[in-house]
Amino acid sequence: MPIIEVNGLRKVYGGRAVVDGITFAVEEGEIFGVLGPNGAGKTTTVECVEGLRVPDAGEVRVAGLDPIRDHDRVTRFLGVQLQQSELQAKLTVREALEVYSAFYSRPADWRSLAERLGLTDRLDARFGKLSGGQRQRLSIALALIGNPKVVVLDELTTGLDPRARRESWKLIEEVRDSGVTVLLVTHFMEEAQRLCDRVAVINAGRIVALDSPAGLIDRSASAAVVSFIPSEPLGDDELAALPAVKSVERGDDDTLVISGTDETVSALMSMLAQRRITARRLRVTEGTLDDAFLDLTEQEN
Ligand SMILES: Nc1ncnc2c1ncn2[C@@H]1O[C@H](COP(=O)(O)OP(=O)(O)OP(=O)(O)O)[C@@H](O)[C@H]1O
Numbered sequence: 001m002p003i004i005e006v007n008g009l010r011k012v013y014g015g016r017a018v019v020d021g022i023t024f025a026v027e028e029g030e031i032f033g034v035l036g037p038n039g040a041g042k043t044t045t046v047e048c049v050e051g052l053r054v055p056d057a058g059e060v061r062v063a064g065l066d067p068i069r070d071h072d073r074v075t076r077f078l079g080v081q082l083q084q085s086e087l088q089a090k091l092t093v094r095e096a097l098e099v100y101s102a103f104y105s106r107p108a109d110w111r112s113l114a115e116r117l118g119l120t121d122r123l124d125a126r127f128g129k130l131s132g133g134q135r136q137r138l139s140i141a142l143a144l145i146g147n148p149k150v151v152v153l154d155e156l157t158t159g160l161d162p163r164a165r166r167e168s169w170k171l172i173e174e175v176r177d178s179g180v181t182v183l184l185v186t187h188f189m190e191e192a193q194r195l196c197d198r199v200a201v202i203n204a205g206r207i208v209a210l211d212s213p214a215g216l217i218d219r220s221a222s223a224a225v226v227s228f229i230p231s232e233p234l235g236d237d238e239l240a241a242l243p244a245v246k247s248v249e250r251g252d253d254d255t256l257v258i259s260g261t262d263e264t265v266s267a268l269m270s271m272l273a274q275r276r277i278t279a280r281r282l283r284v285t286e287g288t289l290d291d292a293f294l295d296l297t298e299q300e301n
Helices: 042-049 071-077 093-101 110-116 132-144 162-177 189-195 213-219 236-240 262-274 289-298
Strands: 004-013 016-026 031-035 057-062 078-080 150-154 181-185 198-203 206-211 224-230 247-250 256-260 279-286
Touching: 004 042, 016 042, 016 057, 016 198, 016 206, 031 042, 031 189, 042 057, 042 150, 042 181, 071 078, 078 132, 093 110, 093 132, 110 132, 132 150, 132 162, 162 181, 162 189, 181 189, 189 289, 198 213, 198 289, 206 213, 206 289, 213 289, 224 262, 236 247, 256 262
Parallel strands: 031 181, 031 198, 078 150, 150 181
Antiparallel strands: 004 016, 004 057, 198 206, 224 256, 224 279, 247 256
């Protein structure tokens, strides 16, 4: 049985459905990413999973429980990254960690979490005096403090420097390896590619794709990009007629850059071979999750 099930979720604000029939299931032990442009409905969706917002229609289950009706039981095994405004400015890091540990019957060792997140030398600092990155790290520590079975991280590494970001990724991988399921809202494609087993791409309140990061790239309109300098000119019409071609660009030095799929690349290669055209400085690169994301979300914008 999936540990998180969202079925036909709908949430309406001011007569507008900002989440409009979202359905997905997360298996135990997965890192499941939720991607989408600003205002797509990501936070609204995960806050319905957390039981912080009441759906207007549809069903949400976490470990078989309704996060609204069974809120207390769900809270015991669901770790949530706090919004920064939820912590008092005068609380020290140590106090916050101690207070939050006391909510749980089997809390994690907060000292080791603080160490993993580089907060040990800030234990006596007040929350209000922390840098943005330190606040973010504290919110990750607090999400993990109850030894949750499921953790929801909304913009896990926003505001972190590259080193802290990588440290957080390692920590999340360790958390997953210990059997915890992670629901991760992110704007960073590199983060999604590195961490997520599967991602749902949300646009304008609907899921437009749900697959592994590699699967999304393969299926995207820009899965492969080929660049080369042909020994003889090639016409725009014949290039535009290649199967699944997405774009053709010409650089200053006669370089052609063609985006498409594997099918585009192999048709191009046969065309060059048949016409005995050689390709100088030939490079074929894989598309990125960034490209796939833009392809998937631009269709409806
Ligand atoms: N409490 C609310 N009242 C009215 N409108 C809301 C409320 N919460 C969210 N919205 C609207 O719903 C839409 C989706 O918001 P949501 O925060 O879920 O998007 P998001 O995908 O998380 O965006 P971002 O990437 O910018 O954080 C937005 O247009 C937002 O303005």
